[in-house]
Amino acid sequence: MEQWIAMLLLISAIRLLQIRKISDSVSILAFQSFVLALTAGALWYQTKLPHLLVAAVLTLVVKAMIIPAVLHYTIKKIDVHRQVERVTSKYSSLLIAIILSVAGFYVTSRLHLPSTKFGAPYLPVSITLVFLGTFIMVDHKKALMQGIGLITIENGLFLVAQAISYGMPMMVELGIFFDMLVTVVIIGILSFRIHSTFESLNIEKMSNLKG
Amino acid sequence: MGEFAIRLFVLSLLLFVFGAFSALCFSRRTKWANVLAHCSSFFGGLFGATTALFVLSTKHPIIVTAWTIVSDVVLRLKVDMLSAYFLFVISFVTIAVSVYSLGYVTEYYGKKPMGLLGSGLNLFVLSMIAVVTVDHSVSFLIAWELMSLLSFLLVMVEHEKAETRKAGYVYVVMTHFGTVFIILSFLTLFFFTKHLDFSSFTQTAAHLPASVKNIIFLLSLIGFGTKAGMIPLHVWLPRAHPAAPSHISALMSAVMIKTAIYGLLRVNYDFLKGGATWWGAVVLGIGVLSAVLGILFGVAENDMKRFLAFSSAENIGIIFMGLGASLLFRSYHEPLLGALALTALLYHVLNHAIFKGLLFMGAGSVLYATHTKNINELGGLIRRMPWTAVLFLIGGMSLAAFPPLNGFMSEWTTFQSLLHLSFSLDHPIWKTVGGLLAAALGLTGAFVAGSVVKHFGTAFLALPRTPHAAKANEVPLAMRFGMIVLACGTIAFGVWPGLVLRMTNRITESYFHQSLTGRAMLYIPFHRSAESISLGWTTIIFFAILLLLITLLRVWVGKSNNRYDETWNCGTPLVQTMEYTGTSYSHPVLMIFKRLYGIERKVEVQGEYAYYPKRIRHRLKTEAIIETKLYRPLILGTVWLSQRLRAIQSGNLQSYLAYMIITLIVLLLWIR
Numbered sequence: 076m077e078q079w080i081a082m083l084l085l086i087s088a089i090r091l092l093q094i095r096k097i098s099d100s101v102s103i104l105a106f107q108s109f110v111l112a113l114t115a116g117a118l119w120y121q122t123k124l125p126h127l128l129v130a131a132v133l134t135l136v137v138k139a140m141i142i143p144a145v146l147h148y149t150i151k152k153i154d155v156h157r158q159v160e161r162v163t164s165k166y167s168s169l170l171i172a173i174i175l176s177v178a179g180f181y182v183t184s185r186l187h188l189p190s191t192k193f194g195a196p197y198l199p200v201s202i203t204l205v206f207l208g209t210f211i212m213v214d215h216k217k218a219l220m221q222g223i224g225l226i227t228i229e230n231g232l233f234l235v236a237q238a239i240s241y242g243m244p245m246m247v248e249l250g251i252f253f254d255m256l257v258t259v260v261i262i263g264i265l266s267f268r269i270h271s272t273f274e275s276l277n278i279e280k281m282s283n284l285k286g
Numbered sequence: 287m288g289e290f291a292i293r294l295f296v297l298s299l300l301l302f303v304f305g306a307f308s309a310l311c312f313s314r315r316t317k318w319a320n321v322l323a324h325c326s327s328f329f330g331g332l333f334g335a336t337t338a339l340f341v342l343s344t345k346h347p348i349i350v351t352a353w354t355i356v357s358d359v360v361l362r363l364k365v366d367m368l369s370a371y372f373l374f375v376i377s378f379v380t381i382a383v384s385v386y387s388l389g390y391v392t393e394y395y396g397k398k399p400m401g402l403l404g405s406g407l408n409l410f411v412l413s414m415i416a417v418v419t420v421d422h423s424v425s426f427l428i429a430w431e432l433m434s435l436l437s438f439l440l441v442m443v444e445h446e447k448a449e450t451r452k453a454g455y456v457y458v459v460m461t462h463f464g465t466v467f468i469i470l471s472f473l474t475l476f477f478f479t480k481h482l483d484f485s486s487f488t489q490t491a492a493h494l495p496a497s498v499k500n501i502i503f504l505l506s507l508i509g510f511g512t513k514a515g516m517i518p519l520h521v522w523l524p525r526a527h528p529a530a531p532s533h534i535s536a537l538m539s540a541v542m543i544k545t546a547i548y549g550l551l552r553v554n555y556d557f558l559k560g561g562a563t564w565w566g567a568v569v570l571g572i573g574v575l576s577a578v579l580g581i582l583f584g585v586a587e588n589d590m591k592r593f594l595a596f597s598s599a600e601n602i603g604i605i606f607m608g609l610g611a612s613l614l615f616r617s618y619h620e621p622l623l624g625a626l627a628l629t630a631l632l633y634h635v636l637n638h639a640i641f642k643g644l645l646f647m648g649a650g651s652v653l654y655a656t657h658t659k660n661i662n663e664l665g666g667l668i669r670r671m672p673w674t675a676v677l678f679l680i681g682g683m684s685l686a687a688f689p690p691l692n693g694f695m696s697e698w699t700t701f702q703s704l705l706h707l708s709f710s711l712d713h714p715i716w717k718t719v720g721g722l723l724a725a726a727l728g729l730t731g732a733f734v735a736g737s738v739v740k741h742f743g744t745a746f747l748a749l750p751r752t753p754h755a756a757k758a759n760e761v762p763l764a765m766r767f768g769m770i771v772l773a774c775g776t777i778a779f780g781v782w783p784g785l786v787l788r789m790t791n792r793i794t795e796s797y798f799h800q801s802l803t804g805r806a807m808l809y810i811p812f813h814r815s816a817e818s819i820s821l822g823w824t825t826i827i828f829f830a831i832l833l834l835l836i837t838l839l840r841v842w843v844g845k846s847n848n849r850y851d852e853t854w855n856c857g858t859p860l861v862q863t864m865e866y867t868g869t870s871y872s873h874p875v876l877m878i879f880k881r882l883y884g885i886e887r888k889v890e891v892q893g894e895y896a897y898y899p900k901r902i903r904h905r906l907k908t909e910a911i912i913e914t915k916l917y918r919p920l921i922l923g924t925v926w927l928s929q930r931l932r933a934i935q936s937g938n939l940q941s942y943l944a945y946m947i948i949t950l951i952v953l954l955l956w957i958r
Contacts, residue, residue: 162940182954202954209947213940221939282937 077196080117083110084234085176085200088207088227092168092214097159100223101146108138111230114197118237121193126245127237134233137252142226142259149219149263153270160216160277168214175210179203194238201238204231217276218269222262229255291340292348295365298333298377299415301326305408313401320391323404327411328384334377334415341370342789355425358482364421367792368556372418372548374789375636378775379540379643380411386647386768387533389761393654394531398443403531410436410537417545421484423472430468433545434461434513437538441530453525460522464512471505471553474498484556491557499561506553507569514546516606517576518912520599524583527595528659532650535591539598540643544635547605554613555797566614570719573610574726576603579882579912581733585875586883586908588868590649590659590741594642597685597737600730601638604700605631607723611703614711616798623706625794629802630699632790637692637779641684644772648678651765652745655758661741661868666750670758675746677769682738684776687731689824692780701727736875744868751862869906876908884909 087107094100115131118124161168183199190198208227211220229251236243243251266276273280305326312318341348347366354360365373384407391403413436416429438461442454476482478498479490491502508519515523523543527535554560577600584596608631615624651674652667653659668675684693704727707720750756760766779786791801853860876883886907893900934945 178951178955182951186954186957206947206951209943209950213943213947216940278939282939 077114077117077193080110080114081197081200084114084230085203085207088204088211089169089172089176091211091223091227092161092172092207093165095158097217097219098147098150100159100220101143101150104146104223104226105139105143107227107230108134108142111233112139114234115237115242118193118241122241124241126248127242129245130233130237130242130248133248133252137256138226138230141256145259145263146219146222149266153267153276159220161214162216163214168210171210171214172207175206176203179206188239190238191241194241196238197234198238201231201234204228204234207231216279218266218278219262219276221278222259222266225258225262226255288344288346288348291337291344291346292350294333294340295337295348295363296350298330298337299363299412301330301333302408302412302415305330306405306412309404309408310401313399316395316400319400319404320388323400323408324384324387324391327380327387327408330408330411331377331380331384335374335381337365338370338374338377339789341365342367342374342792345792359422359424361425362421363416363419364484365419367796368548368551369419371632371789371793372544372635373415375544375639376411376414376418376541378636379537379639379772382643382768382771382775383407383533383536383647384768385771386536386650386765389764389766389768390531390533390647390650390654392762394443403440403443406436406440407534407537410440410534414541414545418548423476423482423484423487426484427465427469427472430545430549431465433542434458434465437526437530437534437542440534441526441538443531443534444529447529450529453522453529457522457526460512460519464509464519467505467509467512468549469509471502471509474502474505475557484552487557492559494558496562499558500565502558503554503561503565506550507572510546510549510553511572512546514543514550514602514606515576515599516572516602517579517599518916520576520580521910521913521917523599524587524592524595527598527646528589528591532591532646532653535595536643536646536650539595539646540639543598543602544639547602547609547631547635550609559797560613560616563614563617566610566612566617568610569606569613570610570723573603573606573608574723576600576606577730578603578726578733581730581737582875582879582882583910585733585737585740585872588661590652590661590745591646592659593737593741594645594649597734598638598642600734601634601642604697604727604730605634605638607727608634608700608703611700611707614707614716615703618711620710621798621800623703623710625798625800625802626699626706627703628794628797629787629790630696630703632793633699633783633786634696636786637684637696637776640772640775640779641681641691641693644677644681644769644776645685647765647769647772648674648681651761651769652678652758654761654765656754658752658754661744663752664745664750664755665748665752665862665865666746666755667758668746670750670756671746671760673760673766674769675742677766677773678746679742680773680776682742684780686735686738688735689828690777690780692776692778695780695783697727697731733875737872740868740871744866744871748865749862751865873906876906882911884911884914 084107087103087110090103091100091107094103112131112135115127115134119127119131163171179202180199183202188198205228208224208229208231211224211227215221215224233242233251242248269278270276305323308326309319309323312322337348345367347364347370349365350363352361352363387404387407391400394400394403410433413429413433417426417433420426420429438454438458441457442450444450445454472482475487475491478494479486481487481490491499494502512519523539527539530538554565580596580599580601580603584593584600587593587596608627612624612627612631615621615627649659651671652664655671655674656664656667658664680691684691687694687697689695701724704720704724707723708717709720711717711720750758787802795801876885886905886909888903888905888907890903890905891899891901892903934941
C-alpha cells in the first residue's frame with residue numbers, strides 16, 4: 076500500500092516535467108499535496124500520533140486547497156494559459172528525471188538514515204522529490220514554475236521528516252505551513268510584477284539585470 | 287598595591303570610552319567635542335603610562351577580567367612586562383598627540399564632524415591598548431581588526447579627495463592581507479596545542495615539532511610584517527600616512543605599526559621561545575632590505591609626510607635587524623648578546639615612536655600653517671615659525687641618529703649587536719655578514735641624515751618660494767606644546783638611557799635571564815666596561831675635536847675676513863625660484879640609484895636658439911619599482927583569474943539552481 080502511494084507521488088512529480096500548459100501544473104500540484112495528506116493520514120492511522128492528524132488536515136487544507144487556489148488566481152490574472160517553456164526537450168527532461176530518481180534511491184540506500192517502522196517506504200521517494208523539485212526549477216523558464224518546484228521540494232522535505240521521525244514538532248510544522256502560504260503569495264505577486272516589467276514570465280530575461 | 291595599578295588601568299580605559307561617547311554626544315558643539323575627546327585621551331594616556339611604569343617597577347603583572355564573551359573566550363586584559371612596555375609607548379605618544387590634536391583639529395571645524403573624529407581617536411587608542419594587553423587569541427584578533435578598521439576610517443577623514451580614497455583602499459586591502467596570515471598562525475597554534483588562550487600557548491607551543499614552529503614563524507612574520515610595513519609589504523605606508531590627518535598619522539606611524547612588533551615578540555619569544563638559526567637570518571635580511579630600500583625611496587620624496595612614511599619603513603627595518611640579531615643569538619645560545627639585541631630593538635621601538643610622532647606633528651604643523659606638504663613650495667619657515675622649526679629639527683636630528691638624542695642611542699645599540707654577530711659568533715658567514723650589516727646600517731644613517739637636511743633645509747631655510755609659505759603663521763600653543771612633550775622625551779631618553787633600560791631589563795630578564803647593568807645616566811651600559819658608551823664623554827670629545835679643529839684652522843689660515851655683499855646674479859634680479867630645491871638636492875642620489883627608481887628624465891629646451899633658451903623644462907619621473915615589478919603582475923594575474931572565474935556567474939537563475947542541485951547530490955553521495 077505504502078509503495079503505491081509513494082509511486083503516486085513520484086509520478087506526480089515527474090508529470091510536472093511533462094505538462095504542456097502552466098495551468099495544468101496547478102492541478103498536478105494539488106493532486107500531489109492530496110496524496111501527501113493521504114500519507115500523513117495513513118501514518119496517523121498506523122501510529123495514532125495526534126499531531127500527524129493535524130499535519131494531514133493542514134496539508135489538505137493549505138497545500139491541496141489554498142495554495143492551488145492562489146496559484147490559479149495568479150495564472151488567471153496574468154493570463155498565461157500558454158505553453159510552458161523548458162530548457163531541455165520533453166523526452167530528455169524525462170530521462171534526467173529518471174536518472175535523478177535512480178540517484179535518489181541509490182543515495183537513500185547508502186545513507187543509512189534512521190527511519191521509523193511505518194515511514195521507511197516513503198524515504199527514497201521523499202529524497203527523490205527534493206531532487207525533482209530542484210530540477211523543475213532548473214528546467215522550466217517561466218517564473219511561476221519556479222514556485223511550483225519550490226513547493227515540490229517542500230513536499231519532499233515534509234515527507235522526509237515524516238519518514239524519519241513521524242513529522243516535525245507541531246510548532247515547527249505550523250511555522251512551515253505558514254511560511255509556505257506566504258511564499259506562494261509572494262510568488263504570485265512577484266510573477267505578476269515580473270510579467271508586467273518584462274512582458275514575459277521568462278526568467279532568462281532576468282539575466283539582463285546582471286551588472 | 288596591585289589593586290591600585292588595576293584601578294588606574296581601568297580608569298584609563300574608561301576615560302577613553304568616556305572620550306569616545308562624550309565626543310559623539312556633543313557632536314553638535316564642535317568645540318566641546320574637541321575638548322572633551324582630547325582631554326579624556328590625554329588623561330587616559332597619562333594614567334595608562336603610569337600603570338605601565340607601575341607594573342614595570344613592581345614586576346607584578348595585573349589582570350583585569352572584563353567580559354566573558356562565550357564560555358571559553360574571555361575578554362581579559364593582562365598587563366605583563368612586554369605588554370606594559372608597549373602600553374607605555376602607546377600612552378606616552380597618546381599624551382602628546384592629544385595635546386597637539388586640541389589645536390590641530392581646529393583646522394577641521396565646520397568641515398568635518400568633530401564628534402566622530404574625536405571619538406575615532408579615542409577608540410583607536412583604546413583598540414591599540416587592547417591589542418597589546420589581551421591574552422586570548424580570539425579577543426586579540428577582534429582588537430586587531432578593530433584597530434585596523436578604526437585606523438582605516440581615520441585615514442578616510444578627507445574622503446572627498448580621490449587620492450585619499452585610493453590610499454584607504456590600498457590600506458584596507460593590505461591590512462586584511464596581513465590579518466589573514468595572523469589568523470592562520472593562530473589557527474595553526476590552536477590546531478597543535480588545542481588551546482586558544484595565550485597562557486596555554488606560552489606553556490605548550492615551545493614543545494611543538496620544528497616544522498610546525500617554522501610555519502607559525504613564517505605566517506606571523508608575513509602577517510605582522512604587513513602591518514609593520516616591512517619591504518616589500520610596505521606599499522600602504524607611503525599612501526595611508528600622508529592621506530590621514532597629521533595627528534592620526536603621528537599615532538599610526540609612531541604607535542600602530544609597533545603593535546606588529548609586539549605581535550612578533552609575543553609569538554616568537556613568548557610562545558615559540560625562539561627557533562632555528564635561519565629565522566634570525568630571514569628577519570635580518572628583511573630588516574636590512576627595509577632599512578636601505580626604505581630610506582632610498584624616502585630620499586626621492588618631496589612630500590614631507592611621504593618621506594616620513596618611507597622613513598618609518600626604514601626604522602622598522604632597523605627594528606627588524608635588532609630582532610633578527612636577537613633571534614640569531616638566541617639560537618646560538620648567547621643569552622647576553624641576545625638580551626643586548628632585544629634591548630636595542632625595544633629601545634628603538636620607544637625612540638622611533640617618540641621622534642616619528644614628533645616629526646609627523648611637525649609636518650602637520652607645516653601643513654596647518656601653509657596647507658601644503660610639498661617642500662618645494664615652502665621655504666623660510668624658520669623665521670615665520672621658529673618653534674616648529676626648532677622642534678622639527680630636534681626630531682630630525684634624532685631620526686638621523688645624532689648624539690645626544692635618543693635615536694642615536696638605540697641605533698648605536700643595534701649597531702653594537704650587529705658587530706657582535708661578527709665578533710662573537712664562531713661562524714665564517716656571520717663574521718662577514720655581521721660587518722656588512724653594520725655597514726648597511728651606517729649607509730642608511732647617512733641617507734637619513736641627507737634626507738633630513740633636505741627636508742629641513744628646503745622647508746625651513748632660505749626664502750619662501752610661494753605666497754602661502756610667506757604668509758605662514760606660528761601654530762597654536764596646544765600644537766607647540768604637544769610637540770614639546772615629545773621633544774623633551776627625545777632628549778630625556780637620549781641622555782638617560784638607564785630609564786629605558788630599567789623597563790627593557792624586565793623583558794630581557796624574562797626571555798634571556800639577563801639584564802644589562804651599569805651606570806644609568808648618560809651611559810649605554812653593558813657587561814664589559816670597554817663596550818659601554820658614555821654619552822657625556824662622547825659629547826665632550828666631540829666638542830673637543832671641534833674646538834681643536836677651529837683652533838688649528840685659526841692658526842693655519844688666520845683670522846677669517848668676511849665681506850657682506852649681494853650675490854652675483856648674472857645681471858638678472860634674484861627671485862625665489864632660483865633657490866636650490868629639494869628635488870635638486872636629492873638628484874645625485876637618484877642618478878646613482880637610477881635602476882632602483884626607474885627614472886625617466888626629459889629636458890626640453892624652448893626657444894629659437896639652443897644657446898639662448900627662453901625656457902628649459904626639466905621633467906623627472908620616478909616609478910616605484912617594487913609596485914611595477916612585483917605588485918602589478920600579481921594584481922593583473924588575480925584580475926585575470928577572477929575574470930575566468932566569473933564565467934560561472936552567468937546571471938541565469940537556472941544555472942544557479944543547477945549548481946545547487948549538483949552540490950546537493952554530490953554532497954549526499956560523498957557522506958556516508
